Amino acid sequence: MTAIVTGSSRGIGRATAISLSRLGYFVIVNYRSSKAEAEKTKEEIIRLGGRAVTCMADVSSEEDVKKLFETARSYGGADVLVNNAGVSYIGLLQDMSADEIKRVLDINLTGAILCSREAAKQMIPKKSGCIINIASMWGEVGASCEAVYSASKAGLIGFTKALAKELGPSGIRVNCVSPGVIKTDMNKELTEETLAELSEDTPLLRLGSPEEVAKAAAFLASEESSFITGQVLSVNGGITV
Numbered sequence: 415m416t417a418i419v420t421g422s423s424r425g426i427g428r429a430t431a432i433s434l435s436r437l438g439y440f441v442i443v444n445y446r447s448s449k450a451e452a453e454k455t456k457e458e459i460i461r462l463g464g465r466a467v468t469c470m471a472d473v474s475s476e477e478d479v480k481k482l483f484e485t486a487r488s489y490g491g492a493d494v495l496v497n498n499a500g501v502s503y504i505g506l507l508q509d510m511s512a513d514e515i516k517r518v519l520d521i522n523l524t525g526a527i528l529c530s531r532e533a534a535k536q537m538i539p540k541k542s543g544c545i546i547n548i549a550s551m552w553g554e555v556g557a558s559c560e561a562v563y564s565a566s567k568a569g570l571i572g573f574t575k576a577l578a579k580e581l582g583p584s585g586i587r588v589n590c591v592s593p594g595v596i597k598t599d600m601n602k603e604l605t606e607e608t609l610a611e612l613s614e615d616t617p618l619l620r621l622g623s624p625e626e627v628a629k630a631a632a633f634l635a636s637e638e639s640s641f642i643t644g645q646v647l648s649v650n651g652g653i654t655v
């Protein structure tokens with residue numbers, strides 16, 4: 415059984431790749447620029463007794479996505495796809511260039527759609543499969559100064575609900591994990607003060623770890639969630655969305 419985790423060179427993607435490997439999946443560790451980090455994810459999986467390969471692909475490129483899924487085909491085709499690759503942009507909307515807007519939407523939303531399209535082609539003949547989209551609580555409640563990021567994640571949630579209906583009859587489940595604030599490189603530009611405020615706003619009074627998001631993704635990829643599709647599983651320490 416083969417799992418693709420986009421953007422698994424670092425952060426939530428890396429933890430998810432390791433979790434899926436623990437479930438027995440052969441993992442395709444996708445990255446765009448962090449080759450050495452992707453190799454580290456692969457080495458860690460192998461150290462834990464699993465199997466993995468790395469594959470460079472920019473999820474916003476149709477050609478790269480096709481190449482990623484050709485790799486998956488050579489390992490029996492994708493059984494699980496985790497659309498995790500993502501970028502953030504913090505700033506006022508009026509300061510964003512059209513290219514910056516396009517980049518966030520192309521990676522976070524179109525990238526997940528392109529990958530899901532290729533995954534569906536491999537999963538439908540098998541009459542089984544799981545697609546898990548890593549959204550964000552900002553896609554549910556909206557974040558000031560992250561309007562385009564929030565829109566990309568809200569779009570991903572809508573896409574999840576629709577695709578779950580479309581692919582359900584083919585035995586394919588599609589769900590979202592919607593994290594709160596998680597300690598990864600994505601938040602490294604936030605000041606200590608801002609991170610402390612975000613912790614205080616969280617009922618559990620702390621930020622989450624990549625491993626805590628990975629556990630939810632692994633649950634949605636497993637038989638334990640066999641009757642769950644089209645859902646948004648919040649992993650956010652209790653913030654009301």
Ligand code: NAP
Pocket residue numbers: 420421422423424425426427444445446447448449471472473474497498499500501502521548549550551592593594595596597598599600601
């Ligand atoms: P991160 O540490 O910045 O890692 C981002 C990952 O995405 C990296 O592996 C990166 O690979 C990959 N990536 C970026 N652009 C890509 C592209 N065009 N093609 C392929 N891979 C690409 O971020 P993270 O915090 O783990 O975030 C992972 C996901 O969780 C994102 O979708 C993010 O929006 C979501 N999320 C994060 C938080 C949070 O607080 N951290 C909260 C809610 C949701 P390279 O380095 O190789 O380019």
